[in-house]
Amino acid sequence: MAYLCAVIALNNITFEFGGRVLYKNASWHIHPNERIGLIGLNGTGKSTLLRVIMGEYTIAEGNISRQNGIKLGFFNQDLLSFETEDSIKNVALSAFDKALHYRDEIEKLLKIVETDYSDENLHKLSEMQHEFEVLGGYEMEHKTEELLEGLGFSTAELDKPFKQFSGGWRMRVMLAKLILQHPDLLMLDEPTNHLDLPSIIWLEEYLKTYDGTIIVVSHDRYFLDRLVNKIVEVASEKITIYSGNYTFYMEEKEQRDEIQLNQFVNQQQQIRQTQRTIDRFKAKASKASMAKSKEKMLEKMEKVEAPTAAAAMVNFEFRIGTKPGRLISSLENISKRYGDKVILENSNAEILNGDKIALIGANGLGKSTVLRMIANSEPYEGKIQIGYNVIPSFYAQHQLESLNLTHTMVEELQYHAPKRTENEIRSVLGCFLFTGDEVFKKIRVLSGGEKARIALAKTILSDTNYLMLDEPTNHLDYQSVNILTQALQNYEGSYIVVSHDRQFIRETANKIWWIEEHQLKEYPGTYDEWQEWMTNRRIKEKALEKDAKPSPTPEKVVAKEQPKNDNAIELRKTKQQFEQCEQEVAKLEQAKNDQENLLALEENIKDKVKFVKLTQDYEKVKEQLANKQKEYEKLFERIMELES
Ligand SMILES: Nc1ncnc2c1ncn2[C@@H]1O[C@H](COP(=O)(O)OP(=O)(O)OP(=O)(O)O)[C@@H](O)[C@H]1O
Numbered sequence: 001m002a003y004l005c006a007v008i009a010l011n012n013i014t015f016e017f018g019g020r021v022l023y024k025n026a027s028w029h030i031h032p033n034e035r036i037g038l039i040g041l042n043g044t045g046k047s048t049l050l051r052v053i054m055g056e057y058t059i060a061e062g063n064i065s066r067q068n069g070i071k072l073g074f075f076n077q078d079l080l081s082f083e084t085e086d087s088i089k090n091v092a093l094s095a096f097d098k099a100l101h102y103r104d105e106i107e108k109l110l111k112i113v114e115t116d117y118s119d120e121n122l123h124k125l126s127e128m129q130h131e132f133e134v135l136g137g138y139e140m141e142h143k144t145e146e147l148l149e150g151l152g153f154s155t156a157e158l159d160k161p162f163k164q165f166s167g168g169w170r171m172r173v174m175l176a177k178l179i180l181q182h183p184d185l186l187m188l189d190e191p192t193n194h195l196d197l198p199s200i201i202w203l204e205e206y207l208k209t210y211d212g213t214i215i216v217v218s219h220d221r222y223f224l225d226r227l228v229n230k231i232v233e234v235a236s237e238k239i240t241i242y243s244g245n246y247t248f249y250m251e252e253k254e255q256r257d258e259i260q261l262n263q264f265v266n267q268q269q270q271i272r273q274t275q276r277t278i279d280r281f282k283a284k285a286s287k288a289s290m291a292k293s294k295e296k297m298l299e300k301m302e303k304v305e306a307p308t309a310a311a312a313m314v315n316f317e318f319r320i321g322t323k324p325g326r327l328i329s330s331l332e333n334i335s336k337r338y339g340d341k342v343i344l345e346n347s348n349a350e351i352l353n354g355d356k357i358a359l360i361g362a363n364g365l366g367k368s369t370v371l372r373m374i375a376n377s378e379p380y381e382g383k384i385q386i387g388y389n390v391i392p393s394f395y396a397q398h399q400l401e402s403l404n405l406t407h408t409m410v411e412e413l414q415y416h417a418p419k420r421t422e423n424e425i426r427s428v429l430g431c432f433l434f435t436g437d438e439v440f441k442k443i444r445v446l447s448g449g450e451k452a453r454i455a456l457a458k459t460i461l462s463d464t465n466y467l468m469l470d471e472p473t474n475h476l477d478y479q480s481v482n483i484l485t486q487a488l489q490n491y492e493g494s495y496i497v498v499s500h501d502r503q504f505i506r507e508t509a510n511k512i513w514w515i516e517e518h519q520l521k522e523y524p525g526t527y528d529e530w531q532e533w534m535t536n537r538r539i540k541e542k543a544l545e546k547d548a549k550p551s552p553t554p555e556k557v558v559a560k561e562q563p564k565n566d567n568a569i570e571l572r573k574t575k576q577q578f579e580q581c582e583q584e585v586a587k588l589e590q591a592k593n594d595q596e597n598l599l600a601l602e603e604n605i606k607d608k609v610k611f612v613k614l615t616q617d618y619e620k621v622k623e624q625l626a627n628k629q630k631e632y633e634k635l636f637e638r639i640m641e642l643e644s
């Protein structure tokens, strides 16, 4: 029955990219007028699934049935490439292409009728006017304006050429056009990435009454909660349906996860016990066949995975190579204005070593502008200097576009952090949830969130000790936000971050900056403390004193000299590395043994969350050991070469 009334039905589909399975035997029936939130971690295949529905990709197995004559609409990043000289209103209005055609025809006919008002012409005219009305021709202009203005354009802007607007604003026009085309199934891939809060709220309201089915991909749970009544989750090659909004999904998911966690722990115990038996009896001739059959059984066993939330932990310490002095950066008498709009007026501030600053505040006050000024990529009046031995690194949305599409992930990081070993790089990639062969994926094929993660890993890794981050949690799923939070907590350097994500700020900042009366203000504490302080301040209605301090004269950054290399030096060095590597291999072997023993302890088996963490640590040590052994062999070969 469900099958019959579905507008689109995916039946047992399997889809893969060059051997990597994204969906296996997955099914999903999409019904009329559903409001669906499509969710899942970065890279699980949400955008891909929408393309599968569009028919852009061929599935390996299963079938897809679409209702006859169904009209599909798909809002995605590709639309960024659209260009035209036409006004934004006309671009959006082109959604009514048929009505526009009738409008032209009617005008022509009206001219003819002025002189030739034959019955035939009058009849034709009235038919066309009827068609025009049916197609919504009389409301199209009004609807278009309403939509564009709802999405943040002023009336005066509607006649300006499309190509005068920035990428984010053009995307809003494309979104308006798509909605006006009124597809039966409207699919929106992360529409809120291009919108600010008032537009997001407006869009929610607008879409609530949309006559048709909506599927929206979003990592913004508040947006989802208000708009959708069904959550479809993509995870572990499957599509799972939850009949409620995001809050419902979270509750339901918690219960399902607990069951899965129990199954996982039980199975892991079983696996290890079997493995021990195999190891013990493999060498004994009389028992070898028993061991073999057990081995086969293990191979065939359908493995339960640990629930993903429990699996996200960062074990990497983000050490910094060069230690900076006390002063990281000083801002003296900084002023900035755009035309009449003043952002800062003679403002002072200092960033000190160890500062983890969140620059917060409402949209439009100029937070990103200030960050860009501090990063020296935006003109200003006054003086901004950086301190001795400070190596800065800047992260913003456009970093995603500056990734080299032909590089693999490893190559991209190696290129930007040449001093790091492949091991270190893979370990950082692991922290950012890229493991196994995945690290050899080309940047070109990465999903939005995956690209953001690589760009962030690059920023953190690239031998810096001072980060400037603009909205780093955009594109990221909750798990990656978690990871970034932990990475920043472990980071030994200093940073300043602009973000709207309150939970993220709460967990990553030890100082709060905000803009008030064109001055940068500072509170030396966490977000929660700042909030309390602000509340008190408001109650007392006391003005805040300026807390800017004069800055000491910064010293110059001194470039380090590289020692010269020759064969003998390299040989000596390689031998040292070899010895060190040998010790590390021994250490890792020991660590692996210790880890195995820990996993066998009863108390650890009982504490399920700990058990998952231990299992992960164990897998990590195993991977590290394998990598170290490879490095060991490489160094050995190099010594042979150098000695020959
Ligand atoms: N043309 C391609 N060739 C090979 N792999 C691809 C290709 N396109 C995408 N992938 C991979 O398929 C996976 C799913 O990508 P997709 O863009 O669908 O993810 P997503 O769920 O939309 O993620 P995000 O939340 O980050 O947007 C990713 O790991 C991506 O690297």
Ligand SMILES: [Mg+2]
Residues within 6 Å of the ligand: 046, 047, 048, 189, 447, 448, 449
């Ligand atoms: Mg995507």
